[in-house]
Amino acid sequence: SERNCIISMETAQALVSDEYRLETTRRIEQIRRQFPILNRIVNDKSLVYLDNGASTQMPQSVIQTVSDYHTYHHSNVHRGVHTLSQEATQLFEDSREKVRAFINAPSDREVIFTSGTTDSMNLVYQCWGRTFMKEGDTILVSNMEHHANIVPWYMLAQEKGVTLKVIPITEEGTLDIDVFKNLLTPDVKAVAVNHVSNALGTINPIKWICDVCREKGIVTIIDGAQAVGHFPVDVQALGCDFYAFSSHKLHGPTGIGVLYGREELLSKMPPYRGGGDMILSVSFDKVTYNDLPHKFEAGTPAISQVIGLGAAIDYINGLDRAFLEEYEHQLLQYATMKLSQVPGLRIIGTASEKVSLVSFVIKGVHPHDIGSILDEDGVAVRTGHHCAQPVMERYNVPATTRASMAFYNTFDEIDALYDALLKVTTLFDVN
Numbered sequence: 001s002e003r004n005c006i007i008s009m010e011t012a013q014a015l016v017s018d019e020y021r022l023e024t025t026r027r028i029e030q031i032r033r034q035f036p037i038l039n040r041i042v043n044d045k046s047l048v049y050l051d052n053g054a055s056t057q058m059p060q061s062v063i064q065t066v067s068d069y070h071t072y073h074h075s076n077v078h079r080g081v082h083t084l085s086q087e088a089t090q091l092f093e094d095s096r097e098k099v100r101a102f103i104n105a106p107s108d109r110e111v112i113f114t115s116g117t118t119d120s121m122n123l124v125y126q127c128w129g130r131t132f133m134k135e136g137d138t139i140l141v142s143n144m145e146h147h148a149n150i151v152p153w154y155m156l157a158q159e160k161g162v163t164l165k166v167i168p169i170t171e172e173g174t175l176d177i178d179v180f181k182n183l184l185t186p187d188v189k190a191v192a193v194n195h196v197s198n199a200l201g202t203i204n205p206i207k208w209i210c211d212v213c214r215e216k217g218i219v220t221i222i223d224g225a226q227a228v229g230h231f232p233v234d235v236q237a238l239g240c241d242f243y244a245f246s247s248h249k250l251h252g253p254t255g256i257g258v259l260y261g262r263e264e265l266l267s268k269m270p271p272y273r274g275g276g277d278m279i280l281s282v283s284f285d286k287v288t289y290n291d292l293p294h295k296f297e298a299g300t301p302a303i304s305q306v307i308g309l310g311a312a313i314d315y316i317n318g319l320d321r322a323f324l325e326e327y328e329h330q331l332l333q334y335a336t337m338k339l340s341q342v343p344g345l346r347i348i349g350t351a352s353e354k355v356s357l358v359s360f361v362i363k364g365v366h367p368h369d370i371g372s373i374l375d376e377d378g379v380a381v382r383t384g385h386h387c388a389q390p391v392m393e394r395y396n397v398p399a400t401t402r403a404s405m406a407f408y409n410t411f412d413e414i415d416a417l418y419d420a421l422l423k424v425t426t427l428f429d430v431n
């Protein structure tokens with residue numbers, strides 16, 4: 001869309017006019033008040049939290065909901081007849097319904113709670129991959145995947161003799177669509193790609209990929225970890241087979257995530273882990289498994305975290321998402337424009353469709369030094385390979401510094417990042 005285009009410096013400056021900045025700052029200040037941690041002082045400076053790609057912060061309503069659960073309702077779910085257990089079960093299953101609606105899944109039978117995106121991918125590997133893929137089959141992954149969407153498929157390849165092939169990426173950081181089309185030979189049984197790259201910020205054309213794959217009977221496994229926090233996701237509109245994400249990148253608690261899977265596939269897959277809750281009956285001779293989605297949820301689940309995720313979804317649903325999407329895009333344009341003025345700085349990932357994330361290197365300065373110096377000014381960014389080593393290899397850099405924004409970040413914070421980066425370049429004498 002036009003909104004996601006990287007634009008020229010003049011246009012960016014014009015777009016982020018004083019009026020726009022003033023008006024949005026007022027609206028964003030109201031939102032920021034809901035996030036107590038944003039008031040932290042770090043190293044005697046106001047915290048500038050630009051590590052949302054790793055974990056987003058939780059609003060007070062999520063913190064309160066989790067606390068209320070522990071204070072008033074805590075009990076184990078599903079099996080109890082007493083009041084607390086029924087309340088806990090109701091809150092837990094209400095959250096599942098909230099997730100279902102949030103991603104527009106057709107049924108809550110298709111919403112499985114996992115411990116996060118990594119766990120969701122491992123579930124697909126263990127239960128779908130090991131059952132339905134065999135020697136001679138191929139799975140395609142892209143060059144911009146997080147390790148969570150590479151290593152399980154590597155393990156599958158090692159174990160089953162499945163071939164792992166890589167969709168290359170262009171210099172800008174988009175999937176090389178021509179090569180991708182050529183890779184779609186009859187042996188390809190699955191395509192595993194992210195909706196948004198955590199290392200580059202690129203938004204991939206998932207609907208198009210799913211359309212192409214569906215025509216060929218190829219199963220699509222989508223890593224949505226970096227997408228759900230930035231824009232609405234509709235799994236039916238995308239037409240994907242599996243979609244994974246984590247609550248902690250969606251302003252919810254850690255330790256909980258989701259795997260959406262189409263019922264047709266889930267119902268044919270064996271269970272993930274054995275134990276309580278995933279069974280209907282057990283004897284030493286015969287075990288019958290529970291219905292979807294419980295078949296994939298053995299043992300006591302992360303109850304408070306699931307309820308917290310539900311509260312995070314309630315919170316997000318209460319926001320003006322269209323406004324915030326546009327606002328985040330302006331933050332991206334502004335950050336791109338400002339950072340381009342830092343001496344020796346090179347942005348890695350310049351796709352026209354990006355979320356509000358800027359990955360960069362500075363000539364002659366190691367990213368870890370950048371991260372430490374920024375931290376002295378209270379500016380939190382992530383440095384390293386971002387669990388995407390093939391991306392680092394592709395751009396021939398050992399690591400990058402990544403500033404990843406959320407809707408509560410401000411233009412002033414981008415200025416603080418810029419000022420701190422100028423300190424780095426002065427200190428290291430970059431010009």
Ligand code: PMP
Binds near residue numbers: 115119225226
């Ligand atoms: N995929 C992507 C694109 C990610 O950014 C992340 C988190 N950095 C993951 C997968 C893994 O998520 P989690 O650690 O919550 O399992």
